[in-house]
Amino acid sequence: MTTKKFMFVNRKAPYGTVYALESLEVVLITAAFDQDVSLVFMDDGVYQLKKGQQTKGIEHKNFSPTYRALEGYDIEKLYVDRESMTARSLTEDDLLVPVTVLSRDQLTSLFEEQDVVLSF
Amino acid sequence: MTTKKFMFVNRKAPYGTVYALESLEVVLITAAFDQDVSLVFMDDGVYQLKKGQQTKGIEHKNFSPTYRALEGYDIEKLYVDRESMTARSLTEDDLLVPVTVLSRDQLTSLFEEQDVVLSF
Amino acid sequence: MKFGIMVNEGPYQHQASDTAYQFCRAAIARGHTVQRVFFYHDGVNNASRLTEPPQDDRNVVQRWSKLAEEHGVDLVVCVAAALRRGIKDENLAPGFRISGLGQLVEVGIQADRLVVFGD
Amino acid sequence: MKFGIMVNEGPYQHQASDTAYQFCRAAIARGHTVQRVFFYHDGVNNASRLTEPPQDDRNVVQRWSKLAEEHGVDLVVCVAAALRRGIKDENLAPGFRISGLGQLVEVGIQADRLVVFGD
Amino acid sequence: MLHIINKSSLERGSLDSCLELIGTGTLLLIEDAVYAATRGHASSGKLSEIAAKRNVFVLVPDCEARGVADRLIEGVKAVDYGGFVDLVAENPNCHSWL
Amino acid sequence: MLHIINKSSLERGSLDSCLELIGTGTLLLIEDAVYAATRGHASSGKLSEIAAKRNVFVLVPDCEARGVADRLIEGVKAVDYGGFVDLVAENPNCHSWL
Numbered sequence: 083m084t085t086k087k088f089m090f091v092n093r094k095a096p097y098g099t100v101y102a103l104e105s106l107e108v109v110l111i112t113a114a115f116d117q118d119v120s121l122v123f124m125d126d127g128v129y130q131l132k133k134g135q136q137t138k139g140i141e142h143k144n145f146s147p148t149y150r151a152l153e154g155y156d157i158e159k160l161y162v163d164r165e166s167m168t169a170r171s172l173t174e175d176d177l178l179v180p181v182t183v184l185s186r187d188q189l190t191s192l193f194e195e196q197d198v199v200l201s202f
Numbered sequence: 203m204t205t206k207k208f209m210f211v212n213r214k215a216p217y218g219t220v221y222a223l224e225s226l227e228v229v230l231i232t233a234a235f236d237q238d239v240s241l242v243f244m245d246d247g248v249y250q251l252k253k254g255q256q257t258k259g260i261e262h263k264n265f266s267p268t269y270r271a272l273e274g275y276d277i278e279k280l281y282v283d284r285e286s287m288t289a290r291s292l293t294e295d296d297l298l299v300p301v302t303v304l305s306r307d308q309l310t311s312l313f314e315e316q317d318v319v320l321s322f
Numbered sequence: 323m324k325f326g327i328m329v330n331e332g333p334y335q336h337q338a339s340d341t342a343y344q345f346c347r348a349a350i351a352r353g354h355t356v357q358r359v360f361f362y363h364d365g366v367n368n369a370s371r372l373t374e375p376p377q378d379d380r381n382v383v384q385r386w387s388k389l390a391e392e393h394g395v396d397l398v399v400c401v402a403a404a405l406r407r408g409i410k411d412e413n414l415a416p417g418f419r420i421s422g423l424g425q426l427v428e429v430g431i432q433a434d435r436l437v438v439f440g441d
Numbered sequence: 442m443k444f445g446i447m448v449n450e451g452p453y454q455h456q457a458s459d460t461a462y463q464f465c466r467a468a469i470a471r472g473h474t475v476q477r478v479f480f481y482h483d484g485v486n487n488a489s490r491l492t493e494p495p496q497d498d499r500n501v502v503q504r505w506s507k508l509a510e511e512h513g514v515d516l517v518v519c520v521a522a523a524l525r526r527g528i529k530d531e532n533l534a535p536g537f538r539i540s541g542l543g544q545l546v547e548v549g550i551q552a553d554r555l556v557v558f559g560d
Numbered sequence: 561m562l563h564i565i566n567k568s569s570l571e572r573g574s575l576d577s578c579l580e581l582i583g584t585g586t587l588l589l590i591e592d593a594v595y596a597a598t599r600g601h602a603s604s605g606k607l608s609e610i611a612a613k614r615n616v617f618v619l620v621p622d623c624e625a626r627g628v629a630d631r632l633i634e635g636v637k638a639v640d641y642g643g644f645v646d647l648v649a650e651n652p653n654c655h656s657w658l
Numbered sequence: 659m660l661h662i663i664n665k666s667s668l669e670r671g672s673l674d675s676c677l678e679l680i681g682t683g684t685l686l687l688i689e690d691a692v693y694a695a696t697r698g699h700a701s702s703g704k705l706s707e708i709a710a711k712r713n714v715f716v717l718v719p720d721c722e723a724r725g726v727a728d729r730l731i732e733g734v735k736a737v738d739y740g741g742f743v744d745l746v747a748e749n750p751n752c753h754s755w756l
Binding site (some may be wrong): 217219220260261262263273 | 453454455456460463464483495497499
Binding site (some may be wrong): 206208220232234237239318321 | 422424427431436440
């Protein structure tokens with residue numbers, strides 16, 4: 083089967099809307115099709131990776147452990163926008179998983195080399 | 203029946219979402235209940251009143267003539283936020299109906315004297 | 323105190339319906355009355371009896387139905403908004419009823435506070 | 442050229458479904474192929490055969506069904522998203538079918554372009 | 561008046577618009593709006609200013625869900641859903657900035 | 659790359675985020691995003707700057723619906739739905755900034 087470069091751009095915070103959760107479902111399926119999968123977290127999307135999410139009070143399913151499981155599906159290209167982290171005072175220590183922090187210029191290049199870009 | 207002060211705050215552009223259209227439906231019903239109705243247009247909501255809307259190309263119903271019909275339902279308190287107009291380079295001449303343009307301080311007072319405030 | 327509640331977004335896509343539900347439960351626990359929850363815009367989709375969320379997630383529709391059953395909360399779905407979106411008696415969950423926008427205005431007049439939850 | 446389309450919002454609440462539909466029609470008019478429209482998130486609500494918009498407004502669901510009938514466009518509703526929101530075979534409009542997320546990935550691989558419409 | 565904000569201040573304009581009109585009102589941040597009240601966040605400065613003059617509340621279950629309950633700025637008060645109900649009851653009217 | 663924006667630049671951050679990453683790409687404004695390309699709009703200045711260097715398009719039916727087709731800034735090109743299709747076809751890939 084053809085292998086294409088799929089990039090998933092996560093720009094929304096978790097729980098306020100369903101996009102982060104349902105995006106993860108697409109990511110897992112795409113990996114199962116042996117595609118080249120990249121995840122980008124920018125703007126409020128960086129909050130998806132925040133450690134310490136406790137969803138009992140809002141009675142939502144806490145899906146943040148799934149990010150830790152991505153490695154098991156060979157999804158290892160996790161990119162985070164540096165400026166989005168800074169505007170939210172987040173550091174790599176605040177995140178659930180190891181990520182590659184990119185500048186805006188690096189992100190621009192990454193976008194341009196993709197075949198399919200899905201934004202959630 | 204009790205008369206209360208109902209204020210409808212319109213902050214969204216028309217057509218991109220349904221809120222402007224469905225908000226108008228609530229406004230008309232509220233007037234039919236003989237309540238004291240005020241409409242505020244601020245942020246992108248001021249675009250709801252823009253003259254010259256032609257929706258054939260997007261195949262939506264053009265509901266902007268309804269604003270002209272409000273007077274017939276005795277809905278005459280239409281307020282527009284001055285700063286929102288300025289940021290969008292709109293003047294009263296651009297609008298479908300006569301409105302009262304208010305400063306932020308005047309709007310603040312108006313909000314505080316309401317019984318029920320509905321935002322769309 | 324008597325509360326009216328308005329819900330403007332459907333289940334799951336936005337947190338609005340969740341927060342509205344938690345607000346209602348807390349209000350009842352405080353001894354207040356939730357006179358009516360009015361579902362407008364995509365909020366009408368909260369009334370679909372056909373939803374089947376995953377086992378490990380909350381069931382938004384059932385929670386509303388249970389609130390109606392246990393506390394007599396009047397769950398009203400706007401008929402015009404519901405027709406636009408395909409909510410009818412045939413797929414209406416228990417505890418909900420379909421009626422006009424007048425029900426929203428009425429609760430706005432009668433309740434001490436009307437609280438809106440949306441996007 | 443072969444296009445895949447993804448629609449992430451329901452009918453009427455957002456313009457996404459309208460723009461996606463106009464895009465499909467224009468693509469077909471240009472001689473392109475729309476291989477599949479995949480409905481995800483609240484987009485699954487585009488598949489409800491129960492919607493009844495006012496007479497003077499467009500009928501979003503029927504337009505999609507007609508596109509499928511006249512141009513053989515494959516309209517696929519994500520099963521997981523549809524179960525969460527109450528779209529099932531019993532309220533599914535003509536021309537739509539319910540299937541898995543794999544159908545989205547497949548069209549992403551096979552089509553020359555995948556275009557997303559949402560909020 | 562109780563002003564209720566549920567959107568991220570970096571994604572939407574509702575917090576900024578609200579702060580222009582807050583007058584003597586009270587502010588409650590819920591859902592994605594709670595991030596604005598976290599230390600070092602781009603909006604935290606303006607929230608601190610407001611919190612020095614007005615009552616500013618955040619909904620704790622939403623902070624916990626997002627993993628930010630331990631990094632709220634000074635001067636912001638925490639409430640649960642019951643506290644949310646009390647705020648609505650105590651204030652003469654309320655406005656959800658949708 | 660074709661960048662597609664459908665949100666008002668005064669309500670959401672998607673135009674600003676996109677402009678940071680536009681590189682050598684092309685920009686298409688649809689739905690509520692078209693307002694940004696109108697004369698005197700708070701975002702029109704930055705759009706003019708981009709339009710001097712890159713291709714910037716607006717979707718005409720969306721401009722007409724909103725009553726702003728006659729006040730587009732210089733340098734922005736108008737397309738209909740067919741032109742939208744052509745832009746997607748001509749560019750190697752596309753990104754809808756949702």
